[in-house]
Amino acid sequence: MVRKRINKKERQQKLTERLKEDPFLTDEELMQMFNVSIQTIRLDRLELGIPELRERIKSVAELTYSKVRTIGGTEIVGELVDINLGKSGISILETNENMAFKKTSLVRGHNIYAQAESLAIAVIDADVALTGVANVKYKIPVKAGEKLIAKAEVVRERGNKYFVHVFTYVGQNQVFRGKFILVSID
Amino acid sequence: MVRKRINKKERQQKLTERLKEDPFLTDEELMQMFNVSIQTIRLDRLELGIPELRERIKSVAELTYSKVRTIGGTEIVGELVDINLGKSGISILETNENMAFKKTSLVRGHNIYAQAESLAIAVIDADVALTGVANVKYKIPVKAGEKLIAKAEVVRERGNKYFVHVFTYVGQNQVFRGKFILVSID
Structure with missing residues (x-):
């Protein structure tokens, strides 16, 4: 068109x-x-x-980072652009060739995982949280240069266990989903 | 004692x-x-x-890297010390403070995941392989400085799908296990 x-x-x-x-x-x-x-x-x-995208993301991210309890801002893979502590969060990761396989220019899975896992931890309303279990599915290969938008939601809380779902998109397409069980530690 | x-x-x-x-x-x-x-x-x-450990690992790793088909040696997280293409492989990752949460000095999950996932891909006897599904469990928190030994085994092959199990140890203790379904692409 x-x-x-x-x-x-x-x-x-x-x-x-x-x-x-x-x-x-x-x-x-x-x-x-x-x-x-x-x-x-x-x-x-x-x-x-x-300003350019990177700057726009940064200025939004600076506001949101200050709310996170579990991890430091620089420990989040991607830029955190929205957070509703204990409930949900959104982060953006601009991928590049360094994150991809040389042979195919497809982004390596563990980078997509890292964004999702660190976002899942960031949304938890606790001082320290660690991943216990993760069940992840890669749905569409991601090309280097594409922008990953990850959306996390805390779906359940039981004692010190938190069930967090993360869906990652490129544009309108869901490329990844992760189900995490996190454990908070005193 | x-x-x-x-x-x-x-x-x-x-x-x-x-x-x-x-x-x-x-x-x-x-x-x-x-x-x-x-x-x-x-x-x-x-x-x-x-020679020191790092050098010993390197000299073993150089021999094994040359056998890997799916990914380049530098794309593997950790040092590949053994490979039996299509069957099994072992890699070693020396963790440090950069891989850990500042607050707790515990290694961040996605680093442990990255070692396991890249090893799972390395053992596949194909030109290109991507992760489809991963089911992972973190069993014992890993402290920065501890040495992770990951052992991968191809447990099943069905068409272009490969089922790979990875067990990661610190000393004798299993700290992580991952079940991966990988897909080879032409």
Whole structure:
């Protein structure tokens, strides 16, 4: 589907709106959305004073990290962009070639796992939590460069055990799901 | 149990024997075995021309890496010290504080997972293999500095699916087990 180009003013207005709805859209995604070159998107952002994705993620992440109890911010694999302690959380991991097999440029499973596991631990409302059991499924191979959005939810709590489900997406596609049982320790 | 010290000649002879049986004993383990200081062990190794653990692991690993088909040697988390392609493999990961939670100095689960998953992939006799499903259990927390020995075994093969079990030990204690279903891709 090729969309008709719109004029600059209209495009910049829509671009601002779309980024308000989803601040984690990549320049590539915006480029396709508006059917323009990546340079045009970069210039638009520059003129509108909208920082690049990495900076946008960071500024959201800084707010959320301060709420986490179980682990330090730098110990989370990916950037934590939303947290509702004891309930849910979202993190974003921008993958690159270093995380992938050289032969195929497919992201190695343990990187996807690491993002999910550290997010599962981060959402727990306790001082220390460790993974007890994990049951994970890789549904679609992830290419280096794709942006992983992991969403965690605490589904049950029983004594010092926490059942956390994590679903990881690339765009609208679910690429991974993990079911974790975490144990909090005094 | 405090063992009686033995004389230097006898100790060096026994030390050589023990390292022939298990080339991956740490200086700390040898120190306790012979009830001497770590300096004594280091001097013994120097006099006997036995390189340090890291070098011993490396020289064994170099031989084994060349047999792996699915992934590059540097893509394996830990050092691969034994491989029987399509059947089994062993890798060693020396943990450190960087792999652990700052708060507790306990090794983060995803590092233990990464060693197991990459070993499971390495033992597969195919050109490309990806993880489909993993079911893992963390049995005993691992302290930073402990040496993880992972042993993988291909238990079943069905079409392009491989069932691989990995058991990870610290000394004699099993700290982790993972059941992986891997998929080979053409």
